[in-house]
Amino acid sequence: MCGIIGYVGKKSASPILLEGLRRLEYRGYDSAGVAVLDQAKLVVRKKLGKIDEGIARLLKAEPVTGQLGIAHTRWATHGVPSDKNSHPHFDQSQKIAVVHNGVIENYDALKQKLARAGHTFKSDTDTEVLAHLIGDCYEKRRGKPGANGDALTQAVCDALREVIGTYGLAVICADYPNLIVGARRGSPLIIGIGKDEHFVASDANAIVAHTKKVVYLNDYDVATITPDRFDVLNLGTDTATVQISQLEFSQEDAARGKHAHFMLKEIFEQPQTVLNALRGRLDFEGATAKFGGLNMTSAELRGIDRIVIAASGTSWHAALVGEYLIEEFAQLPVEVEFAHEFCYRNCPLEKNTVLLVLSQSGETADTLAALREAKRRGHRALAIVNVVGSTIARESDGGIYMHAGPEIGVASTKAFVSTLAVLSLLAVHLGRMRNLPAKRALEFLRALEALPKQIEAILAQNNSLKKIAKKYAQADDFFFLGRGYTFPIALEGALKLKEISYIHAEGYSAAEMKHGPIALIDSKTPTVFLVPQDAMYDKTMANLAMIRARQGPIIALATEGDKQIKKVANDVIYLPKTLEPLYPILASVPLQLFAYHIAMARGCDVDKPRNLAKSVTVQ
Ligand code: M6R
Numbered sequence: 001m002c003g004i005i006g007y008v009g010k011k012s013a014s015p016i017l018l019e020g021l022r023r024l025e026y027r028g029y030d031s032a033g034v035a036v037l038d039q040a041k042l043v044v045r046k047k048l049g050k051i052d053e054g055i056a057r058l059l060k061a062e063p064v065t066g067q068l069g070i071a072h073t074r075w076a077t078h079g080v081p082s083d084k085n086s087h088p089h090f091d092q093s094q095k096i097a098v099v100h101n102g103v104i105e106n107y108d109a110l111k112q113k114l115a116r117a118g119h120t121f122k123s124d125t126d127t128e129v130l131a132h133l134i135g136d137c138y139e140k141r142r143g144k145p146g147a148n149g150d151a152l153t154q155a156v157c158d159a160l161r162e163v164i165g166t167y168g169l170a171v172i173c174a175d176y177p178n179l180i181v182g183a184r185r186g187s188p189l190i191i192g193i194g195k196d197e198h199f200v201a202s203d204a205n206a207i208v209a210h211t212k213k214v215v216y217l218n219d220y221d222v223a224t225i226t227p228d229r230f231d232v233l234n235l236g237t238d239t240a241t242v243q244i245s246q247l248e249f250s251q252e253d254a255a256r257g258k259h260a261h262f263m264l265k266e267i268f269e270q271p272q273t274v275l276n277a278l279r280g281r282l283d284f285e286g287a288t289a290k291f292g293g294l295n296m297t298s299a300e301l302r303g304i305d306r307i308v309i310a311a312s313g314t315s316w317h318a319a320l321v322g323e324y325l326i327e328e329f330a331q332l333p334v335e336v337e338f339a340h341e342f343c344y345r346n347c348p349l350e351k352n353t354v355l356l357v358l359s360q361s362g363e364t365a366d367t368l369a370a371l372r373e374a375k376r377r378g379h380r381a382l383a384i385v386n387v388v389g390s391t392i393a394r395e396s397d398g399g400i401y402m403h404a405g406p407e408i409g410v411a412s413t414k415a416f417v418s419t420l421a422v423l424s425l426l427a428v429h430l431g432r433m434r435n436l437p438a439k440r441a442l443e444f445l446r447a448l449e450a451l452p453k454q455i456e457a458i459l460a461q462n463n464s465l466k467k468i469a470k471k472y473a474q475a476d477d478f479f480f481l482g483r484g485y486t487f488p489i490a491l492e493g494a495l496k497l498k499e500i501s502y503i504h505a506e507g508y509s510a511a512e513m514k515h516g517p518i519a520l521i522d523s524k525t526p527t528v529f530l531v532p533q534d535a536m537y538d539k540t541m542a543n544l545a546m547i548r549a550r551q552g553p554i555i556a557l558a559t560e561g562d563k564q565i566k567k568v569a570n571d572v573i574y575l576p577k578t579l580e581p582l583y584p585i586l587a588s589v590p591l592q593l594f595a596y597h598i599a600m601a602r603g604c605d606v607d608k609p610r611n612l613a614k615s616v617t618v619q
Helices: 013-027 055-061 107-116 126-141 151-162 262-268 270-278 298-302 313-330 339-344 365-376 391-395 414-432 438-459 462-472 484-501 537-548 564-568 580-601
Strands: 003-008 031-038 041-048 068-074 096-101 167-173 180-185 190-193 198-201 213-216 221-225 230-234 244-246 306-311 334-338 353-359 381-385 398-401 477-482 504-509 527-531 554-559 571-575
Touching: 003 013, 003 096, 003 167, 003 180, 013 031, 013 055, 013 068, 013 198, 031 055, 031 096, 041 055, 068 096, 068 167, 096 126, 107 126, 126 151, 126 167, 151 167, 151 180, 151 221, 180 198, 190 230, 198 221, 262 270, 262 580, 270 414, 270 438, 306 313, 306 339, 306 365, 313 334, 313 353, 313 414, 313 484, 313 580, 334 339, 339 365, 353 365, 365 381, 365 391, 381 391, 381 414, 398 414, 414 438, 414 580, 438 580, 462 571, 462 580, 477 484, 477 537, 484 504, 484 527, 484 580, 527 537, 527 580, 537 554, 537 564, 554 564, 554 580, 571 580
Parallel strands: 306 334, 306 353, 353 381, 381 398, 477 504, 477 527, 527 554, 554 571
Antiparallel strands: 003 068, 003 198, 031 041, 031 068, 096 167, 167 180, 180 221, 190 198, 190 213, 213 244, 221 230
16 A cells, blocks of 8 residues: 655665565555655656556656655555656655655645645645645744754654654655655554665565665654664654564565466465464474464463454455354354454453454554554454564564565465464464363364475466366356355455456355345356365255256365266366365465466456555555
C-alpha cells in the first residue's frame, strides 16, 4: 500500500531510488515518482503506470542527477491514478517535496484552512495537503531554529501535530542539500544505515542490497537523516528509543531468480518454507512442539480459557484452519474474527481470553488495530508473523515467526502454508498441556515432518495442473467446495483465483451449497471439489453427486489411490496421503498453481494484479 524510499549520501540518488522502487512495487503500482535535489533545485519526475513502463522510461529519457532524493510507488487512496496525483507532492513554494504512505483523515479541513490562507492545489490527494501544511509551518520556522535543530524537522513536527491519520513519510527541502526528514504513524518506515549514506524506506526489501543495518521507527517517531548521522525524536514522548537491528535475509532471497513470477517462485519454495517453519520446533522426546518467543509460561498457557484469532484476507482463512486445529487438539474454544470487525463491535473477552493475530506482513492496519484493541483492554496479544521486525511483531506480547522469507507476490502463497504449519505446531503445543495423548501427538509430528517431501511431489504435477487449468481458463464463474478442514481451503482457493485471474469464484461449504447456491450450477460453471479421504469423505462425495447431477464440471482434489473419484469427476488432482488436519496444507499448493496457470492463460499480470497491493496499511 504505497512504497517510499529516500537516499542521502555520496552516490547518485536516482539509480538507487529506481531500484528501490522496483523492489517496493508490490506495495502499489498505480504510478511512481522521484524528486532529487540537483544544485539546490528540486527536480521531479512522475508517471502513471507500472515502474518499467512509466517512471523508468521517463528517467531514461529525462535523467536526474543529485545525491539526495525521495521516491514513491502509489496505491491510490485519494484521487484517481494519474500523473498529477502521483507523488512526490510539493508545498506552495515548490521548495519542499513529500512522499507519503497512509491516509490523512482530516485533509479536507486542513485543505480549506490552507486555501483560505492563499494556497492552491494541483492534485486531488491528501498528501499534497500535507506538503502544503509542512511548507506553511516551515515558513513560520524559517530563520528561527529552536532548541531542537533544523527548521525543516521542526516544521514536519509542527505539521504532524495537526494531522489526524496515518503516515510513513519522507520530506526533503531545497534549502537543505543533505537532509531527509522521515516520520511514521501507522505506516511502516525504517532507516537503513550505510557508510557515509543513509536510507529511509517502507520496508527492508528496498534497501537490503545496500545495507543490513536498520532501525525500525515507532509510531510518532520523527527522524532527521544526513549522510553521516541520524537522530530520532518522538512526538509523544520527546525522547525516542533507537535500536539497530540486523536484516536476516539477502538481496537474492527477495529476487525472482529463474522463475517467471514471484508468485511461482514462492509456490515452489514451499517444501523449504514448511521445513523452516518446523525447524527446531518438533520435540519428539516430549511429543510436543516448542517455541522460543511466546513469552508465556506453561502455567499461563495452561490457564487460557479461550482464543480469539483475528486476521484479514488469506490470513483469515488460515485462522479458520487454526480454529479447527486448536479446538480438536487442545479442546480450547476458538473464535475467528475479521480483524476489522473485532475492533469495532465490542466483542466480549473473558478474563483468560488471549488474542492471536495472524499476518504475513505484520503491517496490515486492520490486524494491527485488533492487536492494539486487545492490549488496550488488558488482554495478552500473541502473533504469528512472517516479516521480522514488523510493527505487529514488535507490538505483540509474544509470538511465532513463520520464517518463510520475503513474500513479494501480491497473492499470498508460501506465507499462508507456513501459517498453517505454525498453527499445527501451536495446536499440538496447547493440546499436550491438556488432554492430547502423546501417541496421537507423535503421529501428528511425524506427519508434519513428512510434508516438505509431499509438497515436492505435488509440485512435480505442475505440468498436468497447467493442462487442467488451460481447459477451464475461459470460464466466467467457479465454485470451490470443501468440508471440515478443507472448507477454509475452498475459500482460499477461490480468493487466489479471484485476485489474480479476475474470474468470479465462490468458496463455499460443500454441505451448505445445497441450501441455495446450487441454483447457480450449470454446465458452464466448474467446481473445484476438495474431497480428500477424511472422515467426511462419503458425505462430500454425496455433495459432489449433487453438482454432477446438474451437469456441473468437476475438478477434484483427492487422495492418491482413490479410484472412486475418477468415475465422477472430469479431472482429478491427487494429493499424497496425510492426516486429516494436514490436508489443508497439501491441498493449498495445487490450488495456488491452478490459479496461477489460469491467470497466465488469460494474460493477467499475476505479481501485480489490478487494484491490489501487498500490504494494506489503511483501515
Ligand atoms: O500481511 P497480512 O497477512 O496481514 O495480509 C492480509 C491480507 O491483506 C492478505 O492476505 C491478502 O488477502 C492477500 N492479497 C491474499 O493473497
